[in-house]
Amino acid sequence: MPFRSLSNIQDQLNTGSTTAVEVAQLYLDRIAQYNDTLNAFVFIDPEHVLAQAEASDAYRAEHGARPLEGLPIAIKDIFCTQNGPTRCCSNILEGFEAPYDAHVITRLKEAGAVLVGKTNMDEFAMGSSNETSAFGGVQNPWNTDCIPGGSSGGSASAVAAGLTPAALGTDTGGSIRQPAALTGLVGLKPTYGRVSRRGIIAFASSLDQAGPMTRTVKDTAMLTSVMVGHDAGDATSVADAPNFDWLKACENKDMKGLRIGKPKEYFIDGMHTEVRAQVEAALKKCEELGAEIVDISLPHTEYAVAAYYVIAPSEASTNLSRYDAVRFGHRCDKPEDLEDMYARSRDEGFGAEVKRRILTGTFALSSGYYDAYYLKAQQVRTLIINDFKQAFEQVDVIATPTSPIPAFKSGEKTDDPLTMYLSDIFTIAVNLAGLPGLSQPCGFAEDLPVGLQWIAPAWQEDKILNAASAYENATDWHTKSPVKFGGAA
Amino acid sequence: MDINVQKIANLSRIRLTDSEATELAPQLSSIMGYIDKLGEVNTDGVSPTAHPHDVAMPQRPDVVTNPNRRDALQQPAPRTESGLYVVPKVIE
Incomplete structure (x- = not known):
């Protein structure tokens, strides 16, 4: 049961062979058993979880099932949720309780989901290893000496270890896809503007998107279909976004006629040889399924990280100015004056990476640097967007490794921020271009999961789901689970 | 690159001890050194990105829609009084 997919649990609930309360209790028991080891959850209120499950069973009996009726979903600590703390895993939000739910949380509740708790993450989603969290690091269930990736590391670890069947994450530069890859899960960053950002604590507003982390492609589609849609409360939520039947997009069994772009800049010297071999093997499999592999080039790829580390911190420095110790958040003791209150509260509240x-x-x-850095980075961003536009004139989707390396050891990269930043080289360009990207498991390297990344033109997640479903149907990587936590590798 | 860390920290309204500033200086220099790579790219005549998609920002009708939730929204504040936020004295 713990490693079953959402849709599998849904079938059991629909046939009456289990109840939402039984399902919730099973995961609560697993959290109680394993969370001390993994540190995946930072807040759990078992009574509130069971109350939601009871309400769901009652709703089902009276009105029938809603799209996510009784299904447990864990929530990254970046989403504002009522009934408990929301801290973005930062000390500056110690004691903060959100006065409203994020838009997507409302959507999940309306669909009958049972919210199981808040998951650990890098502070303000700034990190690739979950090691910048004010609550401490998270273990990777496949090897507890290793990081689970970040910033949605708690969500990744929780799903991979069977503490919840699915979780929400957010992705600014790879924070859903990279941890999904490093823990053997499916994770989707939807097209920018597809999912409302209202009530999600802002990091870099031109890049941030929320999405699911699940065991299967169909589960990802099921959750995303509930999360999407226009919200007048987020000015970047697109009103007339092209939509499609998300579940139907997962029925593909072959790739006949599909043109898959293989960008040479994503298969480079210096990447882990076994990761590369696994992704190459996955592309061979796609060929067997009828796809045509087309060699392409995205020439500005090598500048994506540099552009990102101007644009994302610039937006973050603006967004995080709201932590002023006036309206919410930590305030220092006995401020001498207003300046002292700002400066000392922020020094005490923010961690080193933030x-x-x-x-x-x-x-x-x-002043004096804006043109050389910010403006230049936004120009390079235009060139990166154009690279993708040109590539999609030749191909339907692009396939790459999600991460150049498998999960690394905890503490290995914390001394050198720049080395840590470079671990996101294959995910960042997708955010800069506002495109959808999905990671799915495609093998193992050093007994650690490897992720295959799919990229499509804006609003064409259906093409990604078609390809990923066909690949999943032909392979069994998504059925593996870590033995140490009761799974079957 | 030489970055005046204390000046930037002041603009950021973050108080740094001298030892924190000393530790951060080489890290920021190394990050900005990497970012200087952007200078290699010819961007003559390239428009900067303002939005990832080619869409116009939406507008809504100019009517009041927010209910009065002052008390709930002030609840997380460190200090309030009579519906006002309380801060250290600004004007003597």
Whole structure:
């Protein structure tokens, strides 16, 4: 049961062979058993979880099932949720309780989901290993000496270890796809503007998107179909976004006629040889399924990380100016004056990585440097967007490795911020271009999961789901689960 | 690159101790050094991206829709009084 898919649990609930309360209790028991080891959840209120499950069973009996009736979903600590703390895993939000639910949380509740708790993450989603969390790091269930990826590391670890069948994450530069890859899950970053960002604590507003982390492609489609849709409360939520039948898009069994672009800039010297071999093997499999592999080039790829580390910190330095110790958040003891209150509260509340990013962004936006950094980065971003536009004139989807390396050891990269930043080289360009990207498991390297990334033109997640479903149907990587947590590798 | 960390910290309204600033200086220099790579790209005549998609920002009718939730929204504040946020004295 713990490693079953959402749709499998849904079938059992629909046939009456289990109840939402039984399902919730099973995962609560697993959280109680394993969370001390993994540190995947930072807040759990078992009574509230069971109350939601009871209400769901009652709703089903009276009105029938809604789209996510009785299904447990864990929530990254970046989503505002009522009934408990929302901290973005930062000390500056100690004691904060959100006065409203994020838009997507409302959508999940209306669909009958049972919210199981808040998951660990890098502070303000700034990190690739979950090690910048104010609550400490998270273990990767496949090897507990390793990080689970980040910033949605708690969500990844929780799903991979069977503490919840699905979780929500957010992705600014790879924060859903990279941890999904490093823990053997499916994770989708939808097209920018597809999912409302209202009530999601902002990091970099031109890049942030929320999405699901699940065991199967169909589960990802099922959750995303509930999360999407226009919200007048987010000015970047697109009103007339092209839509499609998300579940139907997962019925593909072959890839006949599909043209898959293989960008040479994503298969490079210096990447892990076994990761590369697994992704190459996955592309061979796609060929067997009828796809045509087309060699393409995305020539500005090597500048994506540099552009990102100007744009994301610049937006973050602006977004995080709201932590002023006036309206919410930590306030220092006995401030001498207003300036002292701002400066000391922010020094005490923010961790080292968050400070680094605020300082980098403030520098890039400061007088005399704006043109050389911020403007230049946004111009390079245009060139990156154009690269993708040209590529999609030749191919339907693009396939790449999600991460150049498998999960690394905890502590291995914390001393050198730049090395850590470079672990996102294959995910960042997708955010800069606002495109949808999905990671799915495609093998193992050093006994750790490897992720295959699919990229499609804006609003064409259906093409990704078609391809990923066909690949999943022909392979069994998504059925593996870590033995140490009761799974079957 | 030489970055005046204390000046940037002041603009960011973050107080840094001298030892924090000393530790951060080489890290920021190394990050900005990597970012200087952007200078290699010819961007003559390229428009900067303002939005990832080619869409116009939406507008809504100019009517009041927010209910009065002052008390709930002020609940997380460190200090309030009579519906006002309380901060250290600004004007002597």
